[in-house]
Each structure stands twice: as C-alpha cells, then as structure tokens.
Amino acid sequence: MVWDKWKRDEVQSRLAATPEMLRGEYGYPLKPTAVPTTVQCPNGTFVANLVSKDLPAAAVVLRKAFWNDPRYTSWPGIGDLPCAEREAAMEAALGCHLRQMERWGHIFGIFEKDSQEQTFLRTVIGCVPAWRGDETDLALSLTSFAMAGWDGPTPADEAYALAEDRQKLPTGKPHLYIWLFGGDPEGLGRGFGRAALQHALLIADERGVPAVLETCTLSNRTHYQKYGFKQISERFVPGCEEPWTLMVRKPWTLIVPGRSFGYGSIV
Numbered sequence: 144m145v146w147d148k149w150k151r152d153e154v155q156s157r158l159a160a161t162p163e164m165l166r167g168e169y170g171y172p173l174k175p176t177a178v179p180t181t182v183q184c185p186n187g188t189f190v191a192n193l194v195s196k197d198l199p200a201a202a203v204v205l206r207k208a209f210w211n212d213p214r215y216t217s218w219p220g221i222g223d224l225p226c227a228e229r230e231a232a233m234e235a236a237l238g239c240h241l242r243q244m245e246r247w248g249h250i251f252g253i254f255e256k257d258s259q260e261q262t263f264l265r266t267v268i269g270c271v272p273a274w275r276g277d278e279t280d281l282a283l284s285l286t287s288f289a290m291a292g293w294d295g296p297t298p299a300d301e302a303y304a305l306a307e308d309r310q311k312l313p314t315g316k317p318h319l320y321i322w323l324f325g326g327d328p329e330g331l332g333r334g335f336g337r338a339a340l341q342h343a344l345l346i347a348d349e350r351g352v353p354a355v356l357e358t359c360t361l362s363n364r365t366h367y368q369k370y371g372f373k374q375i376s377e378r379f380v381p382g383c384e385e386p387w388t389l390m391v392r393k394p395w396t397l398i399v400p401g402r403s404f405g406y407g408s409i410v
Contacts, residue, residue, distance in 0.1 A: 151286070154281060154284060154286050155286060155290075157281060158246070158281065158284075158286060158287055158290050159290075160246055161246060162194075162245065162246055162247070162248045165246060165247060165248065166248065168274065169247050169248055169249070169272055169274065170248065170272075172192040172194070172248060173190065173191060173192045173251070174191065175189045175190070175191040176189055176190055176191070177189050178190055178253065178334075178338040178342075179338075179341075182334050182337055182341060183337075184253070184255075184333060184334040184335060184338050185255055185333060185334075187256035187257070188253060188255050188256070188265075188334070188335070188338065189253075189254050189256070190251055190252070190253055190254075190338065190339070190342050191251065191252055191254060192248060192250065192251060192252075193241075193250040193251060193267065195245065197252065198238055198242065198245070198250075199234075199238065200264055201237075201241055201252065201264065201267045201269075202234045202235075202237040202238040204264055204265070204266070204267050204325065204326065204327050205237045205267055205325045206230060206233040206234050206237060207325075207327050208267075208325025208326050208328070209233065209237075209325055210233075212359065212360075213360065213382070213383040213384070213385065213387075214359050214387075215233055215236075216382065217380055217381065217382030217383050218296065218298055219296055219297075219298075220295065220296025221233060221295070221296060232295060235294075235295060236293075236295050237323065239288070239291045239292060239295070240269070240322060240323055241269055241323070242291040242292070243282050243283075243287050243288070243291045244269045244270070244271055244282060244322060244323075247270075247271060247272050247282075248272075249269070249270040249319075249343075250267070250268075250269040250270070251267070251268050251269075251270075251339060251342060251343070252264050252265075252266065252267055253265050253266040253267075253268075253326075253335045253336075253338050253339045253342075255330065255333075255335070263327075263330075264327070265326055265327050265329075265330040265333075265335040266324075266325070266326035266327070266330065266335040266336050266339040267323065267324070267325060267326070267339070268323070268324045268339040268340065268342070268343050269321075269322050269323040269324070270319055270320060270321050270322065270343055270346070271319070271320040271322055272319055272346070273317060273318050273319065273320055273352075274317050274350065274352075275317070276315045276316050276318070277315065278320075279309070279318070279320040280310060282320075282322070283306065308375065308376040308378070308389050309355065309357070309389055316352075316353075317350065317352040318347075318352050318353045318354070318355050319343065319346060319347040319350070319352055319353070319354045319355070320354075320355045320356070321343055321354060321355065321356040322356075324336075324339065324340065324343075324356070326339070340370065344370065344392070344395075347392070347394055348394045348395045350394070351394050352394055353391050353392060353393050353394060354372070354391070354392045354394075355389070355391050355392075356372070356390055357387060357388065357389050357390070358387070358388050358390065359380070359383055359385065359387040359388070360385050361385045361386075364388050364390065367390055367392075368390075370392060371392045371393065372390040372391065372392040373390060373391060373392070374388050374389070374390055375388075375389045375390060375391050376388070376389045
C-alpha cells in the first residue's frame with residue numbers, strides 16, 4: 144500500500160510539471176522555422192511548436208483529418224452521434240489528448256503563409272518524447288486522462304489490447320511516440336504531412352531512438368512502411384474493416400556536426 148501511494152504520488156507529481164519546468168530535459172520551443180526545400184511544400188511553409196493557445200485550432204484540424212478514420216467512426220459514443228454532436232465530441236477528445244502531451248513540448252504544427260502574410264495551420268503532429276522510457280505510459284495513464292479533464296466515452300476493448308502490445312515493446316526504453324498526426328483535407332497533396340512526419344522522425348534520429356505509432360488503415364500502414372516503419376502487431380476492432388496496426392521505425396544514423404540533441408535544434 145505504501146509503495147502504491149508512492150507511485151501514485153510520483154505519477155501525479157510528474158504530470159503536474161509544466162512545459163517550462165521540463166525544458167531542461169526535453170528541449171526548448173522551436174521558433175517558426177522554414178521547412179526544408181526538399182519537402183516540396185509551398186513557399187513560406189514553416190514548422191513551429193504548438194502551445195496552449197494553439198490547441199483548440201489544432202483539435203479542429205485533427206477532427207477534420209480523422210472524420211472518416213475508423214478509430215473514431217467505430218468509437219462508441221462518438222462515431223454514432225449526429226454530425227454536430229460528433230464534431231464537438233471529437234474536438235473534445237482530441238483536445239484532451241493534446242493537453243496530455245503538452246507538458247513535454249513536442250506538439251508541432253506545419254503552417255502555410257500566403258501572399259498576404261496570413262498563416263494557416265495545415266498539419267498537426269503530436270508526440271511524446273519518452274527519453275526516460277516511461278513517458279508514453281505516463282501520458283496514457285488514467286491519472287493523465289483525469290488531469291486533462293477527460294469526460295468522454297471509452298473506446299472499444301480491442302483498443303486497449305493494442306495499447307498492451309505497445310506497452311510490451313518500448314516500455315523502459317527511450318523512444319518517440321507519435322500519438323496524433325493529421326492534416327486539414329484542404330492541404331492534401333501539398334507536402335504538409337510529409338514535412339510534419341519528417342520533422343518528427345528527425346527528432347527520433349538525432350536522439351538515436353525508435354519512433355512508435357499506431358494506424359487503423361492498410362493504406363496508412365503501407366504509407367508508413369515507406370518511411371521505414373515495420374509492423375509489430377495488429378488487432379481487429381469491431382466496426383473496423385481493416386486491422387489496427389502497431390508500427391515501429393528504428394532510428395536512422397545521423398551525423399550532424401555542431402548540432403546538439405533536443406528538438407529546438409532540428410528542422
């Protein structure tokens with residue numbers, strides 16, 4: 144009982160840490176930085192950290208991206224709602240997940256700037272930098288959900304089975320967990336998603352750690368395989384025609400003279 148209370152207190156203490164408190168371990172915010180020309184995005188496209196004030200807009204982008212995603216169409220209490228209620232429920236769920244990741248400072252947005260200097264958030268990628276090895280479990284803990292204000296329905300039981308597969312793989316070992324990744328459909332085919340994913344994978348490569356993600360469509364699985372991800376396990380979830388897949392990508396070797404670890408130094 145004493146051990147359980149100590150662990151519970153430790154989890155609550157770590158989850159109470161603010162991004163400012165964790166910068167020494169997880170890096171400093173990335174200022175708006177032009178994406179590499181090799182990504183072939185429109186001129187003026189840049190990547191930047193997303194902070195608290197940006198999260199509602201990020202939740203809207205992700206809701207649009209995941210509108211037809213089996214993860215949400217099959218989610219009891221979300222996928223079966225009328226359109227307007229479903230929009231609100233999805234944005235509430237996604238906003239909660241973003242808050243669960245926010246403390247570690249690895250939520251990034253890809254922005255497009257037009258000729259009038261207006262900026263538009265096109266793609267969001269939210270990651271948990273598990274440099275100690277246990278941050279992903281911490282982010283997905285019941286305590287984390289409670290502290291982030293989760294009051295939505297629970298997913299299908301099979302979704303928990305996939306989480307168990309994930310826990311067996313990287314727990315205790317440093318890794319980068321890509322929790323949410325999606326773009327506004329209006330920006331499809333213009334390189335914004337490619338820029339976001341490459342940015343996240345560069346972080347993993349510079350740290351020398353694997354990247355971990357889950358997907359619930361075969362087309363996405365094939366897409367991620369092109370980036371070096373390999374299938375680890377799959378689960379079939381009621382309401383989904385295709386399996387949910389856990390995927391891992393080993394780090395590629397990077398030799399970048401003069402660069403230090405930490406996402407603030409990466410583009």
